[in-house]
Amino acid sequence: MSKSQIKRLHQQQEAEKANLGEEEEEPVQVQQRKGPANRFAFFDDEDESNDDDAKSEEETGSSQPKTTADKKKAKKSKKKGKKGGAEVVEETENQMLARMAALNAKESKKAAAASADQAPSVEELMKVDMKMFDMSAEIKRKLGKAFKEVTTPGATEENRWPPGRRAVGRIVKNKPKWFPERDYGLSMVQTDETKDGAVWFHLKHNKNYEGRERLFWLAEAQMNPEVVHEIFSDTPYHLNSLLMMAHMNRMNEDFNQGADLIERGIWYVDQYAAPTFEPFNWRHRLDYTDYENRAFFLLLHRHMLNAAHKRCWETAWNTAKLIFKLDPTGDPLAIMSIIDGYALKAKQFQWVLNTYEAAKSFKKLNLLPNWPYSVALARHALAKDEGEHETAEKELRLAIRHFPSVVVQLMDNLQINPDSAVMNCKMFTSFVADNEPDSLKLLVKIYAKETEEVWKQPEILLFLENSTRRVAVSSDKQEIDECSEWRNKRKRMYASRSPNVARLCQLLDVVPSSSLSDPEPPKNGRCGYERDAHGLATGQPVVDNLVGALIHSLMPNYEPDRTLQEQLGRHSEEFMRYMAEHLDGARISFTEITEAITTWLDGRNEQDRLAAANVVPLDGHEAVELPEEEGEGEGEGADENRE
Known part of the structure; x- marks a missing residue:
């Protein structure tokens, strides 16, 4: 028997076994082939079929070759025999697409039901993406690889870090042209940890920073930008001065410089925050009622508006989430009234x-x-x-x-x-x-x-x-x-x-604002040092120069109903002599002027205290001034005269 006849007999036997196996419930296990496959078996089958065809032609004497269709039918019959003789119905392309569409619809319904059961929480939704605080990176993502940032000559060198140094910062990255980092009196401490896991932090001002803050209050109340410039020159990371300087740059349509000043303030707070403070942690909070914390809120809010001005909606949206998570219960800047607009523009x-x-x-x-x-x-x-x-x-x-x-x-x-x-x-x-x-x-x-x-x-x-x-x-x-x-x-x-809505309206310039550094102060606000006790009441005299403003802010017992000149009148000669002795006319720093004036005020207060010790107040009568005691040699004569 030829090989082809043996194969046909084997196929008939396998078909009979398959017909018997259909009545049984157990599926037929197909034994997988072990070892490497013979890639040339196809050619061997063709050679064998050709030999068989040649022999059959010689026996029958037929001169007509078999057609290609007959060969395909033979191969299909072989495949059917190998699969157990069961007739396989081929699936058309349209049927396959319909089946896959039905399967996808079923899976999507299951996924929708699962997502409905596990709806994201507010904490998950307000999670901040740390990569979304770079406006230039967002612009590059929108414009693609063809975007090249336009820089002025020399700007590339200014923004290039020297070897061994790189930009740092969690919220914003610092730039080489910024002032060197050093301690200017701002710090952060942890104040409380509630039962729900919220950890509250508080920014603190030391005496040096407090003096700058008092001087800034006077400059803002009297709208004196020169004093703000002096504070900025001496303390380049004074937060409220950065806010004021950025506002003046925006008024002059220098938006890039204004945005740069805002980023400086955010970066400085981040660098001098408490070691345990994580700005993107949902549980870490700042209380807006603390005056020292408000500048950080306002810096972030202005950063959000700067991003929106540049149409960087993703950055603005993530900055809004950061502001909201700092105090989600109070929401002092009414972020929930504008964050949905940024999300719509960001296509979220x-x-x-x-x-x-x-x-x-x-x-x-x-x-x-x-x-x-x-x-x-x-x-x-x-x-x-x-x-x-x-x-x-x-x-x-x-x-x-x-x-x-x-x-x-x-x-x-x-x-x-x-x-x-x-x-x-x-x-x-x-x-x-x-x-x-x-x-x-x-x-x-x-x-x-x-x-x-x-x-x-x-x-x-x-x-x-x-x-x-x-x-x-x-x-x-x-x-x-x-x-x-x-x-x-x-x-x-x-x-x-609502005070929160009124505060937001002032920040968005919907209504005029009375204070840039503290719009709509909270009624239950707290501050580490008194503000009204230093002559900031309405109707106080205007101080037109830096030294006068500084003395005005440092005067411990200042009387609002008197001008600064009247209060210094009786001590003017002493003050000028003291300043001439300590300030020799050379170029000195703002800090040295502050220390000199503070020292003079302390000495002047001590003299006033000693002078007041010689005044004895009597109930119902005016104060009587006691005569000064004479020297030791004149003590007896003085006693006789008094007698």
């Missing part, structure tokens, strides 16, 4: 939805005018089918019924003329919007200003117009009652003005 739509669900009960986000609108925008951006788009529109209509003044403010900012249905609806008139509580109007103005760029997109604008029109023409009694209910609820909720 899922984060908006997750944060709204996680913090709804914690921060009452449904009672703020900005979050319901942002949630509707996020759902609209993530919608993939008609049902999800309808859900997003329902969310927006709900937000419009609860806070209709947002639509009025957006139409005003975007200069949109609504159709007649919206114009005839009383709820969307300017008169009704102007009668809303003041605190609510401020929040609405902030949200409309921060998100008008998102709403003016054509697709989003059409989304807003359709939803507003449906609310305006709705005759559903339940919706009408809901609008009336929320009208009364808004008056109750926003009856009083």
Whole structure:
């Protein structure tokens, strides 16, 4: 028998065994081939088949060769025999795609159910990405590899670190052109650790830093930038001076230099923080009621606004999360009123939805005018089918019924003329919007200003117009009652003005600010040293020079009703003689001037104390000055005269 006949017989036997095995429940185990595969077996099979074909042609005398289709059928029959004789139905491409789509849909439903069961917490959502604090890196990510930073001649050398040194900093990195690092009197200590694991820290000022702070108060109250420049020259990392200098640079449209000064202050606080303080740790907190901590909050807030000015939305969004986590319960800068806008611009739509669900009960986000609108925008951006788009529109209509003044403010900012249905609806008139509580109007103005760029997109604008029109023409009694209910609820909720919202409005220049370094001070604020006791009351005399301002700040018993010249009048000659002796006319530092004046004041106070010891107050009478005692040789005569 030839080899091909033996193979056919073997295949028939295997087919019979397979038919018998189908009745049994146990599956047929396929023995895997051990050892290396013979890569040339295909050629051997073809040679054998060719030999068999040649022999069959000689026996039958047929001169017609077999077709290629017959060979393919023979090979398919061999494969069927090897698989047990069972007929295999080949799956088409469309059937395979349909099966994979059904499988993916099933897996996505399982993943959605699992994610719903394990919703992220507020701590996880407010986790800060440390890589998102470099605005230049974000710009490079957006513009790609083709982006090359434009620098002025010599700027490359200024920003290049010498060999052996590199940039350091957890929040921002320092630059070579900054002032050398040294201790200027700022430190941080741990104050408390609560039962829930929160660790509170507090910034401290030493006597040297306190003197600069008092002088800054006078300069700010009297709007004297020269004094601020002097403080900055002597103490280049004085936080409030950095805030003031950055503000002056912004007024002069030097935004890069202003941003650089803000980063200096943030970096300095980071370098002199407590060893256990971790700025990105959710449990590490700073209390805004402590005056010494407020400058760090304000520096971070200005850093956030600088990032937004450069359209670095991811940096602004992460900076907002850092500010919020420093005091999440108090939220002194009302970060929850603007962070959703930065998240929308950074295209963090899922984060908006997750944060709204996680913090709804914690921060009452449904009672703020900005979050319901942002949630509707996020759902609209993530919608993939008609049902999800309808859900997003329902969310927006709900937000419009609860806070209709947002639509009025957006139409005003975007200069949109609504159709007649919206114009005839009383709820969307300017008169009704102007009668809303003041605190609510401020929040609405902030949200409309921060998100008008998102709403003016054509697709989003059409989304807003359709939803507003449906609310305006709705005759559903339940919706009408809901609008009336929320009208009364808004008056109750926003009856009083929140200091946090007022503080945010001043920082965003929505309303004028009375103080750049301490906008809207907390009523329960604390400070390590008294402020009002040093002549900072309203109506105090104006000091026009640096030395006068310094003496004004250091005078321990200053009387607000007298001018500085009057108080120094009786000691002017002594003061000028003392200063001439200690200041020889050479170029001296600001610190030496401070020490000299402080020493003179201490000596002057001691003389006043000794002089007061010779004055005996009598009840109901004016103070009587005792005569000075004469020398020892005149003691007896003096006693006789007194007798």
